Amino acid sequence: MPGRMACLVLAALNFGWDVPAASGAERPRTVLLVLPRDPGSDHGAALVYRVIEDVLRQSQGYDYQSIDSAGAAADHTPEQVRALVATARQAYDELELKTAIRHLEQALKLAEDNPVSAVDGAEYRWAMTLLGASYHLLGESARGHKMFLRLLSIEPAARLDPTLFPPALTRAFDDAVAAARRLATGTLDIQPSPPGTEVWVDLAFRGVGPMQLALPEGRHLIRLQRRGFQPFGMQRDVLAGAEEVIRQTLSPLPGSPAVSSRAAALLTASDDEVPPPARELLERASARRLFWFQVAVSGSRLSLSGRLYAPEIRRPVPFPEQVFDMSQEQWQRQLEAVFSSFSADLGGRTLAGIDTPTPGPGSSDAARPPPQERKTSRKPWYATWWFWAASGGVAAGAIGLVLGLTLTQGGGSPRSGDVVFRF
Incomplete structure (x- = not known):
């Protein structure tokens, strides 16, 4: 049995068979749908x-799309x-400052010329830090x-890390912090449609x-986005003491009504199967997890409940109802x-057996199949692995002995430079 087990493990490693403890599995393509139960729940x-999309984007177990x-x-x-x-950071570390400045200016211009783009806000602020x-x-x-x-006008809490920047730079940044506290403010009254539209300012999520x-x-970057709609972006100059109202209606994306109708059909779906609307949504997105x-x-x-759908399982994995206090x-x-x-x-692991029902406290043992006795192999002694391992060792020793005798006796005295095997 040890030899057979070693062969099975080797085969699993070489051919990627699905073993329970497998690691490094391919990250499954994953999509997300969150539905309000009624119009008053849009904001929640x-x-x-x-929150959930951020977790999936940062997860190492999912390829979120x-x-x-x-x-x-x-x-x-x-x-x-x-x-x-990244190129600018390398140039900065090598004190190629003009090269770093050129790439950082290009990065900031690219982000600001495309306010509708979902550029990483942390990347944007880091570019400003390095450029300054x-x-x-x-x-x-x-x-x-x-x-x-x-930088401080869009991120007042920003500070320089003294372990990364010399004291002269941290002092210069402290001067900018003092000046930023004296900046006057203006007000933007943002009224997007439909309800539940996310408001992003300077590539940071600010609310709904x-x-x-x-x-x-x-100048500030404004982006409005909601699932199923074309995002909208703009640059806006905020004037001291002024108030501006922004009203903007987002346009539906092609195909979004079909997605919404299938997602809504899952509100009344049973937990006993993966229904056709879920399979259609998975197929549409070429996804393995929904x-x-x-x-x-x-x-x-706020009450939250849900399910995980996957094509390889017969029933969805339930997410038990959770209640949160939004205050x-x-x-x-x-x-x-x-x-x-x-x-x-639930990311890279197989879900093939996860929907097997677990017997509850009231389950009857009569329905369970009787335990099977472990069958032991009764092979003759000459067919066992240990016999052939021992035989191989004896054969190797005999060959070595014959070789040694041949070299030391049959060839006479060794010449200078010969290699002599002695046992």
Whole structure:
């Protein structure tokens, strides 16, 4: 049996068979749907969608894709910005400051010329940080101060890490922090349609519209987005003491009504099978995982339940109902922790046997099949693995002995430079 087990393990490693403890499995393509149970739950559903999507995007177990990506134009701006910033960082580390500045300026211009693009906000702010530092190190203090001030106008809590930047730069940044506190503010009253539209300012999620925001004077990037609709982006100059109203209606994406109707059909679906609408949604997105949730909001009470659908299982994996108090500051962190725990083991692992019912406390043992006795193999002694292993060892020893005698006796005295085998 040990020899047979070794062969099976080797075969699994070589041919990728599905073994229970397999690691490094391919990340399954995954999509997400979050539905409000009623119109009053739109706001809560949008917040839940944002939290769960962030978890899936950052997860190492899933290849997350928006279910609307099939109907939307490809957005290559984020990866272009990321590549420019990476090249600039390498040049900065090598003190090729002019090269770093050129790439960072290109990255910022690309992001700001495409406000509708979902560029990573952290990447955007890091580009500003490096650009301000590069200006200062090149002796262009005024431009460096202006860039730091611009960064602080969109991220007032930004600070330089003293372990990455020299004291002269941290002092220059502190001067910009003091100047940023004196910046005047203006107000944007953002009223998007449909309800539940996400509001992003300077590539950071700020909430769900309608909403009013007090922003430091200067130019800001505004992006409005909602699943099933074409996102909208713009640049806006905020003036000190002024208030501006932004009303914008988003246009539906091609195919989104079909997605919405199939998603709504799952509201009344049974937990006993993976229904046709779920399989159609998985096929449409070429996905292996579909997380589907419904949200109901009553006052500050948010109720969340859902299912995980996959093509290889007969029944969905249920997400038990969870209740959150939206008046609590940390409720979204709690949701993040709950979903992370639920999804952690459902990514790269096989789900083929997960829908096998587990007998409950009241189940009868009479329905269980009787345990089978373990069959033992009664092979003759000459057919066992240990006999052939021992025989091989004896044969190898005999060959070595014969070879040694031949070299030492049959060939006479060894000549200088000969290799002599002795046993």
